[in-house]
Amino acid sequence: MWIQHAIQLKPRSRGFHLITGEVLEAVPELAQLRVGLLHILIQHTSASLTLNENADPTVRGDFERWFNRAVPENAPYFEHTLEGPDDMPAHIKSSLLGPTLTLPVAGGRLTLGAWQGIYLCEHRDHGGSRRLVLTLNGEPD
Numbered sequence: 001m002w003i004q005h006a007i008q009l010k011p012r013s014r015g016f017h018l019i020t021g022e023v024l025e026a027v028p029e030l031a032q033l034r035v036g037l038l039h040i041l042i043q044h045t046s047a048s049l050t051l052n053e054n055a056d057p058t059v060r061g062d063f064e065r066w067f068n069r070a071v072p073e074n075a076p077y078f079e080h081t082l083e084g085p086d087d088m089p090a091h092i093k094s095s096l097l098g099p100t101l102t103l104p105v106a107g108g109r110l111t112l113g114a115w116q117g118i119y120l121c122e123h124r125d126h127g128g129s130r131r132l133v134l135t136l137n138g139e140p141d
Contacts, residue, residue: 003029003136011129012122014059014086016050020118023091027136036138037103043131046090046124048097054117067093067123090123097121105138136138 009019009024023040024030030038042049053059071092073085080088101118104111120130 001029001033001136001138001140003027004124005134007132007134009120009130012120013093014064014125014127016063017120017122018054018060018117019087019120020112022052023118023132023134026132027134028040029136030105030110031108031110033105033138034138034141036136038105038110039135039137040101040103040118041133041135042120043133044094044127046087047127047130048094048099048121048123049101050097050119050121051101051103051109051112051116052119053115055115056079060119063121067096070072071096077119084125086123088124090091090127093121100138105136108141 005026071089078088
């Protein structure tokens, strides 16, 4: 079975946001799979995806603070600045984290670890809504 859905996420503030629930709502067919894969692509170059701690919200703040120190705004060596001081740092952060996740499915569920969740990593101050393409494939139960 192959299923593909595109979803539009609401605009979010800069930071790391759990979106596991929104992703799962968008692929109800996942429950039909005995085994498979869910591939998630974010169609933007200034936001990214990652899989990490889903219980303690301080992790999300720590991620944001670390990335802001590692890739600072207004660095004198950035040339790509026409869209604002957060634009080039957003592209770099997005490249570091990546635009995709591929997650295993078993028994109609994502086989995430006990404390894992899907994050939208919004690297712009005003990034707007973000579009995801969700591609599910596998063997039905």
